[in-house]
Each structure stands twice: as structure tokens, then as C-alpha cells.
Amino acid sequence: MRAPADLVKVLVADDQTLFRTGLARMLSSDRRVEVVGQARDGEEAIEQALAAKPNVVLMDLQMPRVTGVEATRRLVQEIPGLRVLALSAYADKAMVGEALASGAVGFVDKDVSFEDILDRILSIAPASATGLKRVRAKLSHRELHVLRQVADGLSNKQIARRLGISEKTVRNHLSRVFNKLGATNRTEAVMHAMRAGLVTA
Missing domain, CATH: 1.10.10.10 (Winged helix-like DNA-binding domain superfamily/Winged helix DNA-binding domain)
Structure with missing residues (x-):
């Protein structure tokens, strides 16, 4: 079992309230994860991530104010070692490519199961994957x-x-x-x- 200091700190950024809060609640139920914030748009994601210093950000690509792609680009420059996992209901190859080029370490379709999302988080988080x-x-x-x-x-x-x-x-x-x-x-x-x-x- 992980010690408290080894919990994977996760920030969920998505403009769909039901999806965001539901996913955050499910993640919080796992002993290996600590949800340190929820953001409704890219600007909030940047502000909260800079304050909470998560290990992983689940970043919806299509959000208002600041897009997920731009938020990803800015955060990976500001927070060393941050892992951003791109989220989208539409697997637009061009957008996914932009996200990866901006620093995201992977992409997850919103249609996958919660277990799949959790597995991806644990596999990319520095605390569980032992870094690259x-x-x-x-x-x-x-x-x-x-x-x-x-x-x-x-x-x-x-x-x-x-x-x-x-x-x-x-x-x-x-x-x-x-x-x-x-x-x-x-x-x-x-x-x-x-x-x-x-x-x-």
C-alpha cells in the first residue's frame, strides 16, 4: 500500500460538469489517488495546477477560454515532470497530435471505462511508473x-x-x-x- 506521500496527485480539467465531478469522485475512492483540483476550463486548469502541483492532469482538449492543448503546452513548461493525459469524446487525430506535440504523454477517449482511465493514470504517474x-x-x-x-x-x-x-x-x-x-x-x-x-x- 502507498504511503500518503506516495499518492498520485491528480487534477481533472473538463468543462462538462457531470463528467468532471463524476470522474473526480471515482478517482477519490481509490486509495492510490488524491484529487487535488477540478477545473472547468483551460485557464482554471493552469491556475490550479500551478498552485496544487499535481503529478497528473487529465486535460479535456476542447474547453472554453484556454484550450486543453494550449493549457498543456504552458503547464509542461512550468511544472517539471508533470504528466498530462489528454481527454476527448472525439478522437480527432489532428487535435490529439497537437496535444502530444504540446507535451501530453498520452490520450484517452472518454468512452473508455473508469478502470482504463485509472490504469493509465497509474502507469504514467512519476510515483507509480518510477519516471521515464x-x-x-x-x-x-x-x-x-x-x-x-x-x-x-x-x-x-x-x-x-x-x-x-x-x-x-x-x-x-x-x-x-x-x-x-x-x-x-x-x-x-x-x-x-x-x-x-x-x-x-
């Missing part, structure tokens, strides 16, 4: 090699051909990489690896 400095130790040599091919833009088929393995083996390696990095897709995995200095843009 240990990513290299988590990955095997082959997994890291495959991840670097993904960062180069190669498809599974191209990676299989280059490494002399089957596509199924490539998929298996990527599945383990996603699990170890707390990523749900290739883009998130590459972003994690870039922040850990394992791959370059």
Missing part, C-alpha cells in the same frame, strides 16, 4: 530495436523484413513495448521513448 529514466531498463534489446524502427516510420511489415522476423513477432514485441511504457498506440510509445532519450525525432 528507467524506460531503457524496462525494454529488452529487441524491443528497443523494434521501437526505433517504429520511430523511423516503418510499418510492421517493413520492420519484419528489416529484422528478419515475422510480422506476428513484431506485433508481439510492440504489444510488450506498449504495456511497459503505458502506451496504447505507436505514436504514444514513440513520444515516451523520445522523452526518455531512446529515440530522436
